Amino acid sequence: MKKICILLVFAAVSVVVLAQPKITGHRGCRFEGPYENTLAALKFAQDLGIESVEFDIQLTSDKKILVYHGPLMPGDKTRSIHNMTFDEARAVVLPGGHRMPTLEEWFDQARKTPDLKLILEIKRQENEELDRYITAESMKVVRECGMTGQVDYTSFGENICDEVLRIDPSAKVLYIARGAKVPGAQWAKDKGYKGISYDLDSYMNNPGLAEEAEKLGIETTMWIVNTPEIYDWAAKHHITWTTSDHPEVLKKHVYSMPAKGRPGHVYTEASSLTLTGKLYPDTPNPYHRVDVKRFHGFTTAENFQMRSSSGIAVAFRTDSPEISVMTTYGQKTQQERTSHISAWGYDLYARENGRWIYAASGVIEGKRPQDALSLLSAADGKMRDYLMYLPTYCEVMSVKIGVKEGSTLEPLEYPFRHRIGVFGSSYTQGSNTSRGGMTWIAQFARETGLDALSIGLGGNCRLQDYFAEVLAQADVEAIIVDAFSNPTIDQMKERLFPFIERVQAAHPGKPLIFLQTIRRENRNFNTASEKKESAKIQVADSLMNLACKRYKDVYFLHPSATSPDYAATVDGVHPSDHGYHLWMKSVKKPILRILKKYGIK
Numbered sequence: 001m002k003k004i005c006i007l008l009v010f011a012a013v014s015v016v017v018l019a020q021p022k023i024t025g026h027r028g029c030r031f032e033g034p035y036e037n038t039l040a041a042l043k044f045a046q047d048l049g050i051e052s053v054e055f056d057i058q059l060t061s062d063k064k065i066l067v068y069h070g071p072l073m074p075g076d077k078t079r080s081i082h083n084m085t086f087d088e089a090r091a092v093v094l095p096g097g098h099r100m101p102t103l104e105e106w107f108d109q110a111r112k113t114p115d116l117k118l119i120l121e122i123k124r125q126e127n128e129e130l131d132r133y134i135t136a137e138s139m140k141v142v143r144e145c146g147m148t149g150q151v152d153y154t155s156f157g158e159n160i161c162d163e164v165l166r167i168d169p170s171a172k173v174l175y176i177a178r179g180a181k182v183p184g185a186q187w188a189k190d191k192g193y194k195g196i197s198y199d200l201d202s203y204m205n206n207p208g209l210a211e212e213a214e215k216l217g218i219e220t221t222m223w224i225v226n227t228p229e230i231y232d233w234a235a236k237h238h239i240t241w242t243t244s245d246h247p248e249v250l251k252k253h254v255y256s257m258p259a260k261g262r263p264g265h266v267y268t269e270a271s272s273l274t275l276t277g278k279l280y281p282d283t284p285n286p287y288h289r290v291d292v293k294r295f296h297g298f299t300t301a302e303n304f305q306m307r308s309s310s311g312i313a314v315a316f317r318t319d320s321p322e323i324s325v326m327t328t329y330g331q332k333t334q335q336e337r338t339s340h341i342s343a344w345g346y347d348l349y350a351r352e353n354g355r356w357i358y359a360a361s362g363v364i365e366g367k368r369p370q371d372a373l374s375l376l377s378a379a380d381g382k383m384r385d386y387l388m389y390l391p392t393y394c395e396v397m398s399v400k401i402g403v404k405e406g407s408t409l410e411p412l413e414y415p416f417r418h419r420i421g422v423f424g425s426s427y428t429q430g431s432n433t434s435r436g437g438m439t440w441i442a443q444f445a446r447e448t449g450l451d452a453l454s455i456g457l458g459g460n461c462r463l464q465d466y467f468a469e470v471l472a473q474a475d476v477e478a479i480i481v482d483a484f485s486n487p488t489i490d491q492m493k494e495r496l497f498p499f500i501e502r503v504q505a506a507h508p509g510k511p512l513i514f515l516q517t518i519r520r521e522n523r524n525f526n527t528a529s530e531k532k533e534s535a536k537i538q539v540a541d542s543l544m545n546l547a548c549k550r551y552k553d554v555y556f557l558h559p560s561a562t563s564p565d566y567a568a569t570v571d572g573v574h575p576s577d578h579g580y581h582l583w584m585k586s587v588k589k590p591i592l593r594i595l596k597k598y599g600i601k
Contacts, residue, residue, distance in 0.1 A: 021234045021242045023250050024052035030245040037067050038098040050247045052117035059134050060086045066100040107145040124157045135163045180205045185213035195219035210238045228253040259370040262324040265402035273411040274315040279453040287396045297466030309390035310429045311454025315412035319383040320403030323376040330395030339434045343393035347435035351385035356446040361435045389436030416451035424482030428456030432574035440583040462487040463495035472506035484540040485517040513555045522572030560586040
């Protein structure tokens with residue numbers, strides 16, 4: 001067994017760590033992405049993964065709100081949105097074929113990334129009466145759309161900022177100005193504003209402004225920051241936010257900065273410890289589940305899913321009172337319902353009296369995910385066995401585990417026995433889980449001690465022949481297939497038997513256990529969903545009844561993730577953590593009985 005005893009002596013050094021300004025996309029993503037202030041620009045910024053998006057609103061002549069900077073039309077400086085009706089403005093085709101979105105449409109897209117801060121700039125209108133009207137109406141839409149917690153307000157109009165606070169004294173307001181003489185941070189604090197938003201010249205002509213604001217608890221935004229050099233100037237001068245027409249440039253710059261570990265921690269690459277849950281242990285990237293170059297046929301989405309780390313865990317022993325993690329991410333996806341801790345973070349368990357007990361979980365949010373996550377602190381310093389699950393919905397290139405200088409860190413002897421391949425849908429990958437260790441197969445492995453090797457693929461478990469080949473070439477003693485959630489009825493009929501035959505040809509005499517899809521609770525009062533799901537279940541039942549008669553060593557189980565009080569779903573399709581626990585409990589004993597027949601205990 002490898003043992004890493006971390007006893008290092010460091011010379012005294014002075015380190016200055018600058019807080020990195022957060023990144024706001026100007027008008028969505030003004031230049032690199034689709035046309036500014038459009039839904040496509042917003043989605044571009046969401047996919048980019050920045051912290052915030054600024055956008056503008058204007059009034060039409062019939063007093064309707066549209067997301068638009070304006071007021072003049074692109075390519076036609078004679079037409080102003082203020083002189084156009086709502087229908088006329090909506091009919092304008094913007095560059096790239098886009099249309100001006102309503103505020104409601106903007107929020108429908110924005111709520112898909114609830115951690116994305118929205119900076120709503122209320123443009124000054126033709127008179128103060130209209131200023132008051134657009135302010136009140138826009139705030140009404142924010143409330144009705146349930147976006148109050150995600151929206152900050154900003155404007156060049158001091159009267160508009162004041163009106164926002166009159167309507168909602170708890171609103172976060174940022175005042176915009178530019179030029180050599182701008183109001184100071186104390187003025188903003190006295191007004192009740194939470195931030196100031198000035199251009200570079202304003203900060204350069206007012207030395208100490210950002211530092212004063214920081215002391216007073218006033219956030220500072222600097223615009224327009226389009227180069228790494230200006231961004232670094234903002235960081236040096238304690239700017240809180242940078243607004244950029246090129247957020248993709250700034251994000252690349254920030255990501256290229258050296259990662260920062262926890263003070264006093266020493267880091268070890270997790271792959272040098274013990275990795276569990278891998279169907280293919282020898283992938284070139286140790287955190288990939290399958291070597292995607294070894295097999296052919298994967299779609300782009302499937303390729304990414306095979307490179308994600310869902311189901312993989314690191315097993316190690318340490319007496320460190322603190323544990324941290326540093327991650328180099330590859331491809332990441334935005335998750336609407338699965339928690340960020342599950343999708344991109346870590347879930348840590350400690351073994352106590354033979355059982356795996358929850359210890360800690362967390363995720364690095366924001367602009368520098370390569371920096372250290374403090375996962376566990378103030379432990380008692382006893383030597384313990386740990387199991388840390390990796391992210392369920394992203395690719396990782398490096399995972400480094402940090403322990404306190406002077407602590408021992410060593411690989412844990414492999415904590416599971418046998419090798420059970422599990423091919424399945426989003427249910428197996430872990431959609432809607434709060435933590436990576438709450439997938440049904442992770443719970444199954446911890447409770448039984450059997451090594452469940454996941455290749456769950458959200459939306460893409462369709463009995464494809466190339467996934468039959470992945471299973472055929474894997475070193476496994478049994479296979480479980482959560483097979484009937486994703487395929488259509490025609491795909492089931494066409495693919496099921498060839499899938500079984502290919503897998504059994506490679507693994508004769510080994511158990512092949514199929515799981516029926518669970519009952520989706522969106523069927524409760526939806527007749528269309530009830531009809532569709534019932535038909536699929538009936539076909540799957542019929543096909544599997546025939547398969548169990550035709551093929552030896554084929555089994556069919558019916559899991560359940562529904563609680564008596566109907567309180568075990570997140571979205572009517574996917575279970576909650578409790579639902580996945582019910583799923584695991586419903587199949588645990590039947591699976592163990594089947595495996596026992598084959599000497600798998």
